[in-house]
Amino acid sequence: MKPILYIVIPCYNEKDVLPITAPMFLEKLNFLISSEKISEDSRILFVNDGSKDNTWDIISSFAASDKHYKGISLSRNRGQQNAILAGLSEAKDNCDIIVTVDCDGQDDLNAIDLMVDEYLNGCEVVYGVRSSRKSDTFFKRTTAQGFYKFMNSLGVESVYNHSEYRLLSSRVVEHLLSFKEVNLFIRGMVPLVGFRSTSVYYERYERLAGETKYPFKKMLALAFDGITSLSIKPIRLITFLGFIVAVISIIGIIWSVVNAFIGHSVAGWASTVSIVCFLGGVQLISLGIIGEYIGKIYLETKQRPRFIISERTDDKNEK
Numbered sequence: 001m002k003p004i005l006y007i008v009i010p011c012y013n014e015k016d017v018l019p020i021t022a023p024m025f026l027e028k029l030n031f032l033i034s035s036e037k038i039s040e041d042s043r044i045l046f047v048n049d050g051s052k053d054n055t056w057d058i059i060s061s062f063a064a065s066d067k068h069y070k071g072i073s074l075s076r077n078r079g080q081q082n083a084i085l086a087g088l089s090e091a092k093d094n095c096d097i098i099v100t101v102d103c104d105g106q107d108d109l110n111a112i113d114l115m116v117d118e119y120l121n122g123c124e125v126v127y128g129v130r131s132s133r134k135s136d137t138f139f140k141r142t143t144a145q146g147f148y149k150f151m152n153s154l155g156v157e158s159v160y161n162h163s164e165y166r167l168l169s170s171r172v173v174e175h176l177l178s179f180k181e182v183n184l185f186i187r188g189m190v191p192l193v194g195f196r197s198t199s200v201y202y203e204r205y206e207r208l209a210g211e212t213k214y215p216f217k218k219m220l221a222l223a224f225d226g227i228t229s230l231s232i233k234p235i236r237l238i239t240f241l242g243f244i245v246a247v248i249s250i251i252g253i254i255w256s257v258v259n260a261f262i263g264h265s266v267a268g269w270a271s272t273v274s275i276v277c278f279l280g281g282v283q284l285i286s287l288g289i290i291g292e293y294i295g296k297i298y299l300e301t302k303q304r305p306r307f308i309i310s311e312r313t314d315d316k317n318e319k
């Protein structure tokens with residue numbers, strides 16, 4: 001039996017790039033079908049993440065033009081991570097394997113062939129890993145690579161230079177969806193699911209059209225979610241910092257008492273002020289980090305739905 005493949009593609013305000021990339025996805029799917037690697041029932045599933053432009057109309061007209069295109073629309077913008085999750089949950093019961101990929105043509109689609117080959121060889125998780133970061137700006141490259149290293153040092157298992165381009169078997173998706181957290185960082189969660197995994201390497205290009213939907217603020221928020229949802233080491237660091245400050249303080253106290261006894265004590269205004277400021281800063285940062293986790297606990301306990309699907313391109317469109 002040939003596996004049924006669904007390609008899940010999150011789209012947010014992508015009216016410029018979708019008309020260019022949608023045919024590229026279809027071409028790839030048709031190629032895989034005709035080379036008898038995947039079933040004819042395979043589909044391309046666009047997830048419209050509450051776009052404010054006419055992305056949904058574009059998706060609907062693609063779905064009307066060819067039965068291999070499908071789409072779902074979220075009731076509002078929920079961010080790429082939730083959009084991917086919505087696509088995964090929509091697709092998992094209809095297929096054997098799912099590839100998630102961005103819709104802007106940055107990721108070389110030929111890697112899908114390699115991913116499917118790896119699946120046929122028995123791997124249920126195949127990470128797409130960039131072979132280089134030439135197409136990134138210097139800023140994005142340094143911050144992104146620094147972030148991977150930082151994550152690893154915090155004990156979070158994540159694949160270096162891998163973002164949201166991957167193949168998962170429907171069994172893995174089923175288990176991934178049983179992770180109920182609302183603070184999502186999918187690329188940190190997939191390794192936690194386990195199963196046999198491997199990586200394939202691909203070239204990452206420039207976006208084919210349109211603007212990035214990840215301004216610095218959103219990137220930072222994702223990085224924060226990644227760290228706080230997968231590691232509690234920052235809280236431990238605070239305890240560690242507390243110990244160091246306490247040790248330094250004890251030395252300082254001994255030093256000042258000794259000085260007072262041998263009569264060297266001078267009016268130490270500057271040193272007092274700097275110590276007070278330093279401790280104030282340390283305490284505020286520590287409170288902030290603890291607060292971040294408490295905020296996350298608050299959001300998790302609410303158990304709000306991670307996405308709401310408002311529309312589907314009707315299967316009646318099938319030709």
Ligand code: UDP
Pocket residue numbers: 009010011012013014049077078079080083101102103104106207211212213214
């Ligand atoms: N995206 C989304 N919801 C958002 C932001 C982005 O679904 O709120 C999608 C976007 O349409 C694209 C993918 O996530 O398919 C990656 O976004 P983008 O290419 O803008 O990010 P970059 O590659 O610049 O990091």
Ligand code: MG
Pocket residue numbers: 102104106207212
């Ligand atoms: Mg992109």
